[in-house]
Amino acid sequence: MTLTAIDRDDVTSTASVTITLLPPAPIFLAAHGVSVTRAAPPPVVDRNVGAMVSVGLMPSGAPALHVAAPVSVARDVTASAFVTPPAVSVITAPVITAIVPASAARGAIDVFVTITGSGLTGATDLAFLRSNVDDADITVRNIVVDLDGTRLTALVTVGGSATLGGHVVQVIVTPTVTSTPLGTGVNVFTVQ
Numbered sequence: 554m555t556l557t558a559i560d561r562d563d564v565t566s567t568a569s570v571t572i573t574l575l576p577p578a579p580i581f582l583a584a585h586g587v588s589v590t591r592a593a594p595p596p597v598v599d600r601n602v603g604a605m606v607s608v609g610l611m612p613s614g615a616p617a618l619h620v621a622a623p624v625s626v627a628r629d630v631t632a633s634a635f636v637t638p639p640a641v642s643v644i645t646a647p648v649i650t651a652i653v654p655a656s657a658a659r660g661a662i663d664v665f666v667t668i669t670g671s672g673l674t675g676a677t678d679l680a681f682l683r684s685n686v687d688d689a690d691i692t693v694r695n696i697v698v699d700l701d702g703t704r705l706t707a708l709v710t711v712g713g714s715a716t717l718g719g720h721v722v723q724v725i726v727t728p729t730v731t732s733t734p735l736g737t738g739v740n741v742f743t744v745q
Contacts, residue, residue: 555569556570556572557569648733649669649670649724649732650670651668652666652667652742653666655743656742657743658745659711659714661711663708663709663710666709666742668704668707669704671702672702672726673698673702675727676725677726677727678693678725679707679722680722680723681722681723683719683721688715690711690713690714691712691720691744694710695708715744718743718744719736720742721736
């Protein structure tokens with residue numbers, strides 16, 4: 554596409570530029586991550602065990618997401634008692650839905666950043682990933698998460714040699730419980 558500008562006062566004075574329009578980058582929205590770990594077995598054996606277990610995840614203001622699976626019950630022939638399989642516990646991975654502000658210039662000090670999402674409770678750090686590598690020139694301090702785990706604030710400092718461009722922000726709760734390292738569009742912070 555060619556764009557031509559004509560001077561309003563002198564119509565013989567013009568300038569043209571060729572513009573290539575690119576389609577927008579696809580936006581992928583991450584689903585709620587869930588990790589399942591084995592918990593201690595229940596201390597009581599009950600002959601009236603129910604047949605279903607439901608696991609629900611319901612971030613504030615969002616519709617409920619329910620997952621149900623049948624529970625198997627085995628009969629111990631020697632003791633003539635019912636035995637249930639081991640219980641499980643569910644840990645939800647953090648999900649970022651917005652970052653404000655979503656950019657800062659090199660050399661910016663203590664930028665007050667707000668991250669909204671779900672599962673942010675217990676966050677201990679933020680990683681700013683460029684090509685899946687944490688940019689060590691972007692540092693974070695004073696991480697505070699609200700009580701329902703949907704809002705996190707932090708002070709971010711962008712060093713003078715931080716890599717320019719988009720960085721995927723990853724919320725770190727533990728080394729094995731993190732938000733996605735994949736860019737979803739809403740979890741990208743740009744260094745200018």
